[in-house]
Amino acid sequence: MGRIEILTGVERRRVWTDGEKLRILDEVETSGSGVAEIARRHDILPQQIYTWRKKLGRDNRPADRSGVRLLPVALIGPDADDETDRTAAAERAAPKRSVKPSRIEIGCRGGRVLKVDASIAPEKLKALIRSVEEA
The missing domain is CATH 1.10.10 (Arc Repressor Mutant, subunit A)
Incomplete structure (x- = not known):
């Protein structure tokens, strides 16, 4: 019983x-x-x-639920003596880019996606993200 x-x-x-x-x-x-x-x-x-x-702050789900994700970054240092060696190393590490201007896609809250030109100023990008997430 x-x-x-x-x-x-x-x-x-x-x-x-x-x-x-x-x-x-x-x-x-x-x-x-x-x-x-x-x-x-x-x-x-x-x-x-x-x-x-x-x-109690013991939630086992992923810690960051805001949708922000960190991406891996590879830094190429000036370890080569010759300028051509540095340029060649940068070309090997960097993927081939298309002729089209680069665009960035940012996933925001509520499933919204913000697509902007890669050359946008950081302050403008912050303002855009805030306005999209507040809408």
């Missing part, structure tokens, strides 16, 4: 301390069991565990 808990008094909700919440969240992360199984074990709803994760 399962455990039965009878709640009496005016307050019908259980109160979990931050320590208890963190212990349950640690159990979810380390046990290998699913959230639903851990929730059943502690007689709570799985949604409660997800809410605790958000409130």
Whole structure:
């Protein structure tokens, strides 16, 4: 027979301390069991565990949900003595570019995509991104 808990008094909700919440969240992360199984074990709803994760900063989803992603960058240093060696090294590292002017596509909130010329001034680009995301 399962455990039965009878709640009496005016307050019908259980109160979990931050320590208890963190212990349950640690159990979810380390046990290998699913959230639903851990929730059943502690007689709570799985949604409660997800809410605790958000409130206590333990959310396991990707840290940056703003849509901003960092791209890898390769720097070519002036390690060659000759100017032609540096130019040749830069050409090998840089992909061949088309004759068309370069464009940048930026994914914004709400699925909007901002397409701009690559030569746009950074301040103008910031203003455009802000206005698109606020709209």
